[in-house]
Amino acid sequence: MKEFLIGNLTGKSLPHEWHTILGTVTFVLSLIAVVAFLTYTKRWKWLWTEWLTSVDPKKIGIMYFLVAAFMLVRGGIDVIMIWLQQALASGSDGYLSAQHFQEIFTAHGNIMVFFVAMGLIFGLINFIVPLQIGARDLASPFMNTLGFWLYVAGAVMINMFFIFGGEYAATGWLAVAPLSGKEFSPGVGVDYMIWSLQISGVGTTLGAINFIMTILKMRAPGMSLLKMPLFTWGSLCSMVMAVSVFPLLTATLFLLFFDRYLGTHFFTTSGGGNPMMYTNLIWMWGHPEVYILMLPSFGVFSEIVSTFSRKPIAFYKSNVVGMIGISVVALLVWLHHFFTMGAGAEVNSAFGVATMIIAIPTTVLLFSWIATMYKGKIQFTTPMLWFLGFVAIFALGGISGVLLAIPPVDFQLHNSLFLVAHFHSTVIGGVLFGIFAGLNYWFPKIAGFRLNERIGRYAVWTWIVGFFVAFTPLYILGLMGATRRLDKYDDGNGWQGFYTMALVGGLIICVAVALQVVQIIASYMQKRRLIDESGDPWNGRTLEWSVPSPAPSYNFAVIPKVTTRDAFYEMKLRGLPKPHYKAIHMPHDTPAGIYISVFAFLVGFGFVWNIIWLYVLSLLAIIIILINKTFKEDSEYTIPAEVVEKMETVRAEKMKAFIRTPDYSKEDMGLKEFVSTVFSWAWGLVGGKR
Amino acid sequence: MTQHHPSAETEAHEAAADDRTMFGFWVYLMTDLLMFAVLFAVYAVLRNSTAGGPDGAELFSPTLALINTLLLLTSSFTIGIALLAARNGLKQQALVWFGLTFLLGTAFLGVELYEFYEIMHEGYNLRTSAFLSSFFVLVGTHGVHITSGLLWLGVTMYYVAKRGLNRSMVRKLSLLSLFWHFLDIVWIFIFTVVYLMAFV
Numbered sequence: 015m016k017e018f019l020i021g022n023l024t025g026k027s028l029p030h031e032w033h034t035i036l037g038t039v040t041f042v043l044s045l046i047a048v049v050a051f052l053t054y055t056k057r058w059k060w061l062w063t064e065w066l067t068s069v070d071p072k073k074i075g076i077m078y079f080l081v082a083a084f085m086l087v088r089g090g091i092d093v094i095m096i097w098l099q100q101a102l103a104s105g106s107d108g109y110l111s112a113q114h115f116q117e118i119f120t121a122h123g124n125i126m127v128f129f130v131a132m133g134l135i136f137g138l139i140n141f142i143v144p145l146q147i148g149a150r151d152l153a154s155p156f157m158n159t160l161g162f163w164l165y166v167a168g169a170v171m172i173n174m175f176f177i178f179g180g181e182y183a184a185t186g187w188l189a190v191a192p193l194s195g196k197e198f199s200p201g202v203g204v205d206y207m208i209w210s211l212q213i214s215g216v217g218t219t220l221g222a223i224n225f226i227m228t229i230l231k232m233r234a235p236g237m238s239l240l241k242m243p244l245f246t247w248g249s250l251c252s253m254v255m256a257v258s259v260f261p262l263l264t265a266t267l268f269l270l271f272f273d274r275y276l277g278t279h280f281f282t283t284s285g286g287g288n289p290m291m292y293t294n295l296i297w298m299w300g301h302p303e304v305y306i307l308m309l310p311s312f313g314v315f316s317e318i319v320s321t322f323s324r325k326p327i328a329f330y331k332s333n334v335v336g337m338i339g340i341s342v343v344a345l346l347v348w349l350h351h352f353f354t355m356g357a358g359a360e361v362n363s364a365f366g367v368a369t370m371i372i373a374i375p376t377t378v379l380l381f382s383w384i385a386t387m388y389k390g391k392i393q394f395t396t397p398m399l400w401f402l403g404f405v406a407i408f409a410l411g412g413i414s415g416v417l418l419a420i421p422p423v424d425f426q427l428h429n430s431l432f433l434v435a436h437f438h439s440t441v442i443g444g445v446l447f448g449i450f451a452g453l454n455y456w457f458p459k460i461a462g463f464r465l466n467e468r469i470g471r472y473a474v475w476t477w478i479v480g481f482f483v484a485f486t487p488l489y490i491l492g493l494m495g496a497t498r499r500l501d502k503y504d505d506g507n508g509w510q511g512f513y514t515m516a517l518v519g520g521l522i523i524c525v526a527v528a529l530q531v532v533q534i535i536a537s538y539m540q541k542r543r544l545i546d547e548s549g550d551p552w553n554g555r556t557l558e559w560s561v562p563s564p565a566p567s568y569n570f571a572v573i574p575k576v577t578t579r580d581a582f583y584e585m586k587l588r589g590l591p592k593p594h595y596k597a598i599h600m601p602h603d604t605p606a607g608i609y610i611s612v613f614a615f616l617v618g619f620g621f622v623w624n625i626i627w628l629y630v631l632s633l634l635a636i637i638i639i640l641i642n643k644t645f646k647e648d649s650e651y652t653i654p655a656e657v658v659e660k661m662e663t664v665r666a667e668k669m670k671a672f673i674r675t676p677d678y679s680k681e682d683m684g685l686k687e688f689v690s691t692v693f694s695w696a697w698g699l700v701g702g703k704r
Numbered sequence: 705m706t707q708h709h710p711s712a713e714t715e716a717h718e719a720a721a722d723d724r725t726m727f728g729f730w731v732y733l734m735t736d737l738l739m740f741a742v743l744f745a746v747y748a749v750l751r752n753s754t755a756g757g758p759d760g761a762e763l764f765s766p767t768l769a770l771i772n773t774l775l776l777l778t779s780s781f782t783i784g785i786a787l788l789a790a791r792n793g794l795k796q797q798a799l800v801w802f803g804l805t806f807l808l809g810t811a812f813l814g815v816e817l818y819e820f821y822e823i824m825h826e827g828y829n830l831r832t833s834a835f836l837s838s839f840f841v842l843v844g845t846h847g848v849h850i851t852s853g854l855l856w857l858g859v860t861m862y863y864v865a866k867r868g869l870n871r872s873m874v875r876k877l878s879l880l881s882l883f884w885h886f887l888d889i890v891w892i893f894i895f896t897v898v899y900l901m902a903f904v
């Protein structure tokens with residue numbers, strides 16, 4: 015009976031180690047804090063109707079940012095714990111058990127790839143792509159909210175082990191078989207990982223299908239494919255890759271799950287199973303995944319370089335062909351992740367050459383950016399500084415990548431810290447810096463005021479310094495023979511200094527992240543001064559700058575007609591047409607995405623703990639909600655033309671009233687002023703003066 | 705929502721929605737096909753890994769597979785007729801043909817389950833060997849798709865009977881028929897790769 019009710023859950027599954035207790039307490043306390051805040055300020059209804067059930071891609075984009083930022087901190091804590099252990103564990107055991115250490119680096123990888131990078135990329139695409147192509151919403155608003163909430167369900171699932179089970183997978187982020195099989199990983203850790211990735215992976219597939227539909231079918235009249243802004247191009251390439259490989263991940267994880275749950279023999283060492291097949295399948299997804307993250311970033315850089323060089327992008331068509339080239343070749347190189355598995359010299363060289371070929375389209379992009387800057391009037395704004403940081407770091411990552419693509423070299427460096435340093439160079443430089451650049455660039459469109467430039471610059475430089483301090487020692491350690499994932503090493507190796515330097519670098523990066531948070535808070539404090547009243551703070555070139563900041567819910571009061579690339583820039587030159595308002599059709603908000611995701615989470619939880627009634631009922635619930643949602647008629651409402659006109663006028667009036675009392679206090683505040691302002695505010699709060 | 709607009713605009717709006725949905729569904733079918741591609745690849749790798757257990761030639765019945773193929777091909781034909789009827793607004797006729805498709809699909813599922821039962825009755829299951837794991841998962845995944853197709857078909861027929869054939873209903877039926885033809889095509893590959901190749 016007990017087994018029927020709660021499956022394999024027992025009292026022992028509840029938290030009893032220091033880290034799980036800490037995690038659980040943090041989780042419960044923050045939950046209480048949020049609930050108390052919402053109840054105290056009576057914001058429950060507002061939260062539900064305005065945000066959680068919203069189908070507005072802009073709001074969903076912001077929610078993606080928030081969840082991803084939270085997960086960035088979560089994954090960042092993992093990193094510091096890893097490096098602290100490695101700095102301490104020279105000839106000793108350090109402060110973590112081997113098992114715990116392995117769980118941490120596994121969680122770090124999963125969180126950073128699936129819940130930070132993917133979340134930020136999807137946030138950016140949600141917010142910006144519809145604005146860039148002149149669309150009011152997405153092809154399927156429901157699929158978009160469903161995709162987002164599945165991502166959230168996955169993010170919750172990956173943290174559930176703190177409360178129930180107390181162990182995460184200790185297999186490395188790809189759960190390579192047969193280590194991840196039942197025989198060698200009997201606990202629930204791998205199951206949590208499978209279901210977390212499975213649920214969020216389905217969300218990614220849905221989101222990707224939706225954006226392909228949107229980009230290909232909902233562009234403003236006149237915007238042919240070769241007039242699309244390059245960020246939209248990068249996103250399109252990325253989403254096409256996502257639909258090409260995420261089904262592979264889903265299928266592979268299902269097979270692994272069947273091995274664990276039903277006792278099949280796909281990747282086991284017995285019964286005729288083939289663990290090497292798992293390595294192949296998972297990397298067929300895993301390698302393209304990196305480029306799924308990277309291509310939208312490349313698009314961001316194209317936009318930024320063009321805007322801040324005051325020139326149209328040079329070699330636009332080559333840039334597009336470069337991105338398409340990367341997408342195609344990236345699907346054909348997965349085997350370079352396991353040259354050492356023994357596929358033979360011919361196969362290895364073919365994949366090695368294919369890997370090196372990727373450098374060519376990537377270089378085409380780089381030349382396109384350089385040529386754009388050539389003879390441009392470059393403004394070194396924060397987004398541009400992020401771009402320059404990217405060039406430095408990504409070049410390092412690219413060069414070490416070409417080195418690793420040579421099979422004989424890879425046999426030496428396989429699974430070493432050199433490899434770890436390599437892929438962190440590409441992903442931090444290529445993905446994270448791109449997203450940070452994009453957030454700085456588009457922040458006015460998101461919030462209505464631009465970000466503080468001064469503290470932004472501090473953040474960029476601290477990040478760059480922190481990066482090199484942290485990862486240069488890893489390159490060196492890798493060449494000295496340190497393998498990745500070491501929880502302790504011999505004192506005689508002389509590695510401790512380098513590991514300690516990496517830890518210091520990690521702490522510098524923490525400071526950089528803190529500076530980014532300060533940057534946002536400081537900008538909020540000065541928002542009257544930083545307000546973007548024109549909707550076009552950078553003298554932008556693409557359509558998103560033609561609408562007011564922050565963008566209205568329907569994006570465009572009048573759908574623009576596009577005749578050239580850099581459509582908005584042309585419009586500004588020729589004079590903007592007088593708006594002629596028409597009725598707008600907008601989709602209704604829906605909570606169905608949340609409901610389905612809650613049940614999807616319960617399905618996963620039921621499978622992790624083998625609670626049969628839970629997953630059966632939850633699956634049924636999902637089916638019923640889907641049927642209900644699909645056959646509900648009339649999911650659109652109409653804003654009549656007069657109302658649109660009135661809303662636009664009211665908005666303009668409000669903006670004018672707001673600007674009438676401008677705050678021209680000096681320039682963007684620095685750190686000193688930030689600290690003193692915060693202190694005096696807190697002092698006033700304590701003294702009861704406010 | 706329709707009262708406020710001239711009908712030409714509504715028509716354009718609806719046509720654009722049709723076009724988008726249809727395109728999106730094709731993309732979805734591609735992703736589903738890729739899942740099957742993985743399962744086919746896995747089957748191809750593992751089909752000789754019988755781990756001392758029986759192989760396909762011992763377990764499969766070509767007759768059952770042939771019957772199933774015929775059932776599914778016929779159902780593809782009937783759903784085509786049904787969709788034609790639906791597009792012409794012939795509700796009764798459409799319901800009859802959809803109903804026939806439903807019966808054929810159920811029969812297919814019945815035969816498949818019988819085949820599984822027979823194999824298990826002989827004492828083999830998906831734990832026996834890597835070959836049988838991949839067989840059950842590949843054919844079973846197709847079966848799960850057929851089941852969800854049947855569920856979708858049943859629910860849609862219920863709503864057609866209740867609400868009649870409006871535009872969004874015909875759109876849903878078109879997607880359903882695409883899905884059904886897709887499963888038919890996947891089955892052809894299963895028939896070839898799994899059943900016919902076992903007897904080569």
